[in-house]
Amino acid sequence: MPSSYRTLEMTVLMTPDTANFAGSVHGGHILKLLDQVAFACASRFSGSYVVTASVDQVVFHERIHVGELVTFLASVNYTGRSSMEIGIRVVAERITERSQRHVLTCYFTMVAIDAEGRPCAVQTVPIETPEQRRRWAAATLRRELRKEVEARSLEIRANAEELLSELDNEPH
Numbered sequence: 001m002p003s004s005y006r007t008l009e010m011t012v013l014m015t016p017d018t019a020n021f022a023g024s025v026h027g028g029h030i031l032k033l034l035d036q037v038a039f040a041c042a043s044r045f046s047g048s049y050v051v052t053a054s055v056d057q058v059v060f061h062e063r064i065h066v067g068e069l070v071t072f073l074a075s076v077n078y079t080g081r082s083s084m085e086i087g088i089r090v091v092a093e094r095i096t097e098r099s100q101r102h103v104l105t106c107y108f109t110m111v112a113i114d115a116e117g118r119p120c121a122v123q124t125v126p127i128e129t130p131e132q133r134r135r136w137a138a139a140t141l142r143r144e145l146r147k148e149v150e151a152r153s154l155e156i157r158a159n160a161e162e163l164l165s166e167l168d169n170e171p172h
């Protein structure tokens, strides 16, 4: 596998058809592009079709405007048996000013699947540089955090009122 297959970069022009009613780019358009980038990065790395298992919290720190170039910088941060964490940094660029700003970073968990749609093993992403080590460590911590958040969310859905009254009774 070429080492370049662990990262992927895509730049897209934000055309007028991507605008929302406020005149900036519709968030859903960016979410769709993020999912496509995550798919492309994970499937090319693994040589398999993949599905999106989860997307971590996405926070839009800045608006993106029509006429800007948006670059998606994706990397395979972590591999489990069948899953891959794909980190994506998004940078918007005003063409005529040559100015760039970071608008968001988010993390997708993509799972490789076989012809029957069952999770299948992927190669382990090689860790050779300090940056790759840092990303692997952060991804391992996020994997644990996802499990905790999922368990807590289920608990909240099942027992919201009891949990809220427990919180209200805690000393402030």
Ligand SMILES: CC(C)(COP(=O)(O)OP(=O)(O)OC[C@H]1O[C@@H](n2cnc3c(N)ncnc32)[C@H](O)[C@@H]1OP(=O)(O)O)[C@@H](O)C(=O)NCCC(=O)NCCS
Residues within 6 Å of the ligand: 051, 052, 053, 054, 079, 080, 081, 082, 083, 084, 109, 111, 118, 119, 146
């Ligand atoms: C993702 C999916 C294949 C996992 O299937 P599963 O039966 O739970 O399989 P497993 O328990 O063996 O888990 C497989 C991997 O997925 C990961 N995974 C499962 N649920 C996850 C979740 N909610 N968040 C992140 N990772 C998850 C597991 O950690 C495991 O990773 P590993 O092999 O690296 O350890 C299955 O839930 C699925 O097909 N979901 C629908 C995906 C989809 O269609 N997405 C597009 C929606 S339109």
